[in-house]
Amino acid sequence: MSLRHAILGFLSIRPMSGYDLKRTFDQSVRHFWSADQAAIYRMLGDLEADGMVEYERIAQETRPDRKLFRATGTGRDALDMWLAAPAPAVPRREPLLVKLFFSGRLSPEATLVLLRAELDAVEAEMGAFKTYVEAMGERVESADANARASMVGPLVTLVNGVQLGLAYRAWLQRLLRDANDGTFTAENLVSQLRAALETQ
Amino acid sequence: MSLRHAILGFLSIRPMSGYDLKRTFDQSVRHFWSADQAAIYRMLGDLEADGMVEYERIAQETRPDRKLFRATGTGRDALDMWLAAPAPAVPRREPLLVKLFFSGRLSPEATLVLLRAELDAVEAEMGAFKTYVEAMGERVESADANARASMVGPLVTLVNGVQLGLAYRAWLQRLLRDANDGTFTAENLVSQLRAALETQ
DNA sequence: GGTTTCTATAGGACATCTCCTATATTGTAC
């Protein structure tokens, strides 16, 4: 139900078309919620059928008409109810970890290839965060108190993305370093685990 | 395709029934891949149709017959191919972050309730990790070199779970502390972000 | 004494999301 309420959330800020929503998702919440274009359009249809959103058709000459959606009162109420309700626990799903779990079947080289590819992906992600953080920083500095308050939520999710990204990268770097040093052993991993858990 | 190959992975270690597989999933890979019972049985049917696994029916008196599955040569080959192939990037899906993103609509108290509930869930998870790590530590100590080598993969995923869990918990604790101190502001979050990214 | 848990399998319905495709025009890149 998160896609449903994420759409309601954006439409409660300002009216948007399905196309606008797709771009907004990609620019602001991609690091914790990605949305397929087809899924957005379908959900808008459902939300409209449920009276959660309404739209105004805006004629265009050379392109299909825009449908400018906005949240209704019912929609905003449903959003607020959902926001305050406990968040469901979402199981992680990490194919790379499945591969590493069974990496005893793999050559050390093949395992290194997997780890390096993942590190590249994380570096790219961290680079994107850096750009995003710089842009947000400037927006915060030039914003009034009201606008600043509205940025707290988005910034909180950004801090989450950056902190977890850094932890993930550190895990990868440590693995690669240990693999190089020949200290990639069960004993070493267990003492790492004990050390991490003892600091509480 | 990860469920498929996780099943192949376990069945390449030792023959198991669907029931055994479910327990094994819950005990060893739950922190990065959970498996629904019905999904396991359906996948076993598919794998058998594809010649990836085969089974021996073991009659039981008071219960349904066990089907003891094992990976075939074809199955192990398919597993090894998949293990060496690049892992697909999996988008995160975090309903809690969706809620926090739009938490401007929520009262500060309601937001704190969400954060505290999440912290409780993470503490519980870290407790489970602690137990698991202690058990693994003892198994490593009493294992021979061969058995130790086979534990490296599982331990690597465990380190991942612990490190990310710690980072996630730290993020939550910082948020709760700042909310208490009244330093829960856009400026503060931006400087947190800049500090985190500057350390590289 | 009744409820829950464990062992063991599996189908039905449903939710959710992704991928591909179609339509139509303009602008940009190589």
Added chain:
DNA sequence: GTACAATATAGGAGATGTCCTATAGAAACC
């Protein structure tokens, strides 16, 4: 000059996974 990206919508098919249910006897719990 040809292919791709941007604007704008939306259907079809399929992959994947979850929830609920059914069956059935033994054991354990309270």
